[in-house]
Amino acid sequence: MAAGLLLLRLGLSCLLSSGVGGLGGEFSPGHSAGSLPAAAAAVERRYLLYDVNPPEGFNLRRDVYIRMASLLKTLQKSSDWALVLPPWGRLYHWQSPDIHQVRIPWSEFFDVDSLSKNIPVIEYEEFLAESGGPFIEQVYVLQGYAEGWKEGTWEEKVDQRPCIDQLMYSEDKHGYYRGWFWGYEETRGLNVSCLSVQGSASIMAPILLENTTARSIMLDRAENLLHDHYAGRDYWNTRRSMVFTKHLRLVGDEFRASFLQSSDENDKTIFHEDWIKVKQRPSTPLGGPYLGVHLRRKDFIWGHREDVPTLHRTAEEIHSLLKKLQLKKVFIATDADRQDLEELRKLIPEMVRFESTWEELELYKDGGVAIIDQWICAHARYFIGTSVSTFSFRIHEEREILGFDPKTTYNRFCGDKEKNCEQPTHWKIVY
Ligand SMILES: Nc1nc2c(ncn2[C@@H]2O[C@H](COP(=O)(O)OP(=O)(O)OP(=O)(O)O)[C@@H](O)[C@H]2O)c(=O)[nH]1
Numbered sequence: 081m082a083a084g085l086l087l088l089r090l091g092l093s094c095l096l097s098s099g100v101g102g103l104g105g106e107f108s109p110g111h112s113a114g115s116l117p118a119a120a121a122a123v124e125r126r127y128l129l130y131d132v133n134p135p136e137g138f139n140l141r142r143d144v145y146i147r148m149a150s151l152l153k154t155l156q157k158s159s160d161w162a163l164v165l166p167p168w169g170r171l172y173h174w175q176s177p178d179i180h181q182v183r184i185p186w187s188e189f190f191d192v193d194s195l196s197k198n199i200p201v202i203e204y205e206e207f208l209a210e211s212g213g214p215f216i217e218q219v220y221v222l223q224g225y226a227e228g229w230k231e232g233t234w235e236e237k238v239d240q241r242p243c244i245d246q247l248m249y250s251e252d253k254h255g256y257y258r259g260w261f262w263g264y265e266e267t268r269g270l271n272v273s274c275l276s277v278q279g280s281a282s283i284m285a286p287i288l289l290e291n292t293t294a295r296s297i298m299l300d301r302a303e304n305l306l307h308d309h310y311a312g313r314d315y316w317n318t319r320r321s322m323v324f325t326k327h328l329r330l331v332g333d334e335f336r337a338s339f340l341q342s343s344d345e346n347d348k349t350i351f352h353e354d355w356i357k358v359k360q361r362p363s364t365p366l367g368g369p370y371l372g373v374h375l376r377r378k379d380f381i382w383g384h385r386e387d388v389p390t391l392h393r394t395a396e397e398i399h400s401l402l403k404k405l406q407l408k409k410v411f412i413a414t415d416a417d418r419q420d421l422e423e424l425r426k427l428i429p430e431m432v433r434f435e436s437t438w439e440e441l442e443l444y445k446d447g448g449v450a451i452i453d454q455w456i457c458a459h460a461r462y463f464i465g466t467s468v469s470t471f472s473f474r475i476h477e478e479r480e481i482l483g484f485d486p487k488t489t490y491n492r493f494c495g496d497k498e499k500n501c502e503q504p505t506h507w508k509i510v511y
């Protein structure tokens with residue numbers, strides 16, 4: 081189960097076929113830019129849109145963005161494309177009541193100028209304005225192969241196939257397709273069809289370039305595509321371009337200063353907003369004088385996973401780390417429910433948390449609060465997270481970008497009775 085889970089969480093194909101290291105490697109499009117007619121440059125730009133399976137959370141979606149960005153880079157080699165940023169909303173975990181949490185533009189969470197230095201991106205509302213209305217010419221719903229794959233015979237492929245699951249789109253009386261479309265009810269799809277895919281994101285390039293002339297193409301269930309090259313330079317460039325929006329970073333920094341005696345100057349955590357100018361790993365920072373912890377609870381404990389510890393065991397581990405690291409403070413980011421929080425407070429009286437007021441929550445939204453938590457964990461002297469949580473993975477990456485010693489980053493809690501408690505993999509940053 082663990083390998084399958086990790087596969088989805090990382091979007092890696094190489095975990096499936098042992099010994100084939102080059103799988104999911106760089107893709108070369110069917111034809112080079114040079115073979116295109118000269119007039120191609122004058123053709124209007126085309127739009128790539130995408131969405132992800134509704135139950136998937138914020139941090140897996142951030143990973144799918146990286147996969148789509150590499151597809152876009154492949155498309156760019158042949159013609160002019162822009163990636164349309166799928167508005168945030170209706171996420172299963174964003175359940176704070178009475179707060180409007182749909183149609184949230186990316187600019188609420190990420191610095192769009194920084195994203196633009198990696199690939200051409202536009203917000204959905206810009207797409208509506210630019211493309212002349214709420215129409216998406218072609219929707220491809222991505223799915224696996226009904227017959228599955230045969231063990232050991234991994235090949236990359238994509239084929240038009242009948243839809244396996246019930247289509248989440250329905251035809252209206254004008255023959256247009258209606259669907260979720262990120263909460264934009266007026267949006268219509270002109271054509272919806274299903275594609276079975278097995279492979280990395282860029283296997284879609286020939287289809288988008290050669291099999292359709294649609295100017296706007298949406299890939300739904302885009303998480304079915306894997307990474308072109310996980311943790312390579314292209315991956316890290318896209319990851320580094322995903323700079324959190326400034327106001328959220330500032331809230332995190334103010335919290336560090338007020339409650340954790342932590343400042344960039346003292347901690348030697350230098351963050352360059354203009355990521356493109358950073359050409360090498362920064363010198364190793366010290367980090368703030370606190371232990372950073374991410375405790376994923378909720379659905380991670382409902383399944384009684386053996387790699388997730390009890391709160392009692394968690395508290396023991398935290399206290400032993402504080403002693404070993406000679407730290408007094410522990411910052412805890414968690415999705416724990418009220419009851420768990422009360423118990424945590426008893427077990428770890430020195431716990432520091434970012435607790436937002438209703439007004440703050442309304443302003444930053446659940447996604448913003450999660451980012452603030454991640455930002456604070458990313459600046460800690462030492463971090464320990466939860467096994468196979470993409471929320472924790474994104475903190476690893478943020479610390480890798482800041483240049484932390486991997487020993488202080490790639491750590492996770494072990495289940496109370498876990499025998500082989502393998503620690504997270506160090507994915508080394510590449511510039
Ligand atoms: N503020 C905050 N929110 C959290 C924390 N841990 C989990 N969450 C919330 O719960 C969500 C995590 O659950 P999911 O929706 O399953 O997905 P995910 O973001 O891909 O992350 P994982 O499930 O942990 O792999 C996050 O997106 C947050 O909204 C935390 O430490 N702080």
Ligand SMILES: *[C@@H]1O[C@H](CO)[C@@H](O)[C@H](O)[C@H]1NC(C)=O
Nearest residue numbers: 238239240275286287290291
């Ligand atoms: C794309 O076009 C090629 C050539 O016409 C065809 O063989 C292939 O089946 C098409 N693929 C899809 C997914 O439509």
Ligand SMILES: *[C@@H]1O[C@H](CO)[C@@H](O)[C@H](O)[C@H]1NC(C)=O
Nearest residue numbers: 218240270271272273291292
């Ligand atoms: C819809 O798209 C599919 C895949 O490109 C194509 O085979 C089909 O002919 C299209 N249908 C219409 C009505 O255009």
